[in-house]
Amino acid sequence: MRVLVVTAVEAESDSVAAGLAGHVASAPRTLASGHALTRLAVPGTPGTGTPPGVVDLVAGGVGPAAAAVAATGALAAAPDAYDLVVSTGIGGGFAPRAPLGTVVVSDRIVAADLGADTPGGFVAVEELGFGRSVHLPPPGLAERIAGALRGGGQRHVVAPALTVSTVTGTAARAAELIARHPRAASEAMEGFGVAEAAAAHGVPVVEVRAVSNAVGPRDRAAWRVAEALDALRGAFRLLGTTVFLEDL
Numbered sequence: 701m702r703v704l705v706v707t708a709v710e711a712e713s714d715s716v717a718a719g720l721a722g723h724v725a726s727a728p729r730t731l732a733s734g735h736a737l738t739r740l741a742v743p744g745t746p747g748t749g750t751p752p753g754v755v756d757l758v759a760g761g762v763g764p765a766a767a768a769v770a771a772t773g774a775l776a777a778a779p780d781a782y783d784l785v786v787s788t789g790i791g792g793g794f795a796p797r798a799p800l801g802t803v804v805v806s807d808r809i810v811a812a813d814l815g816a817d818t819p820g821g822f823v824a825v826e827e828l829g830f831g832r833s834v835h836l837p838p839p840g841l842a843e844r845i846a847g848a849l850r851g852g853g854q855r856h857v858v859a860p861a862l863t864v865s866t867v868t869g870t871a872a873r874a875a876e877l878i879a880r881h882p883r884a885a886s887e888a889m890e891g892f893g894v895a896e897a898a899a900a901h902g903v904p905v906v907e908v909r910a911v912s913n914a915v916g917p918r919d920r921a922a923w924r925v926a927e928a929l930d931a932l933r934g935a936f937r938l939l940g941t942t943v944f945l946e947d948l
């Protein structure tokens with residue numbers, strides 16, 4: 701399978717690369733968007749019929765717009781080159797569903813603040829008649845990814861992944877989001893941007909987040925980024941030997 705993996709920062713894409721055991725990395729090439737794309741050739745498993753895979757990595761920057769630009773740069777540079785796009789990196793977790801270190805696999809990718817604030821509360825963009833705020837991964841993909849993580853003992857949850865442009869910093873905001881999205885497990889800033897680019901190019905998308913902090917009152921001291929990056933590496937180690945080498 702040919703997979704495009706979009707992260708926000710290099711530390712996240714480095715964790716993904718470290719997890720894809722046995723890969724052979726090419727020298728980075730620069731996309732027209734200015735982003736560096738690194739290609740990993742992931743060997744198949746001889747004698748099992750598992751084909752080799754290709755994973756391209758791009759660190760596109762923080763936020764949905766930057767992520768959309770980077771994903772579009774890679775997708776437009778190689779039309780029909782990808783079977784799947786993955787938005788991944790660290791993210792906030794909604795307690796109690798996603799404690800620190802949990803890997804959240806999206807069954808929905810939601811732009812949680814795309815809409816209008818009104819006296820009656822938030823109105824999503826589709827209710828305003830201007831488009832969409834939800835993208836869905838292919839049926840069954842999140843469960844297949846979860847199966848690979850479960851097999852490797854990685855703590856994980858299949859749930860909606862929220863995308864915001866402003867990191868939640870209060871309990872009230874966290875409560876507002878979970879009231880609108882009761883099953884949500886993660887909050888990050890790039891997923892929906894990557895999903896929009898993938899949809900525009902007709903390529904399936906999924907989001908995979910490793911929880912670095914609790915969504916709620918701002919407490920930077922409580923963030924556990926290194927642990928989350930390690931969980932991300934572990935998740936992609938498992939995915940690189942199973943899901944990423946299968947056909948969608």
Ligand SMILES: O=C(O)c1cccc(C(=O)CC[C@H]2O[C@@H](n3cnc4c(=O)[nH]cnc43)[C@H](O)[C@@H]2O)c1
Nearest residue numbers: 708762790791792867868887888889890913915920
């Ligand atoms: O609150 C701060 O002072 C602060 C300082 C530096 C960076 C941040 C970020 O929020 C980094 C956002 C970056 O990390 C992802 N991320 C991780 N946890 C969350 C979260 O709880 N909510 C949203 N995004 C999160 C995100 O995808 C970005 O790439 C804050």
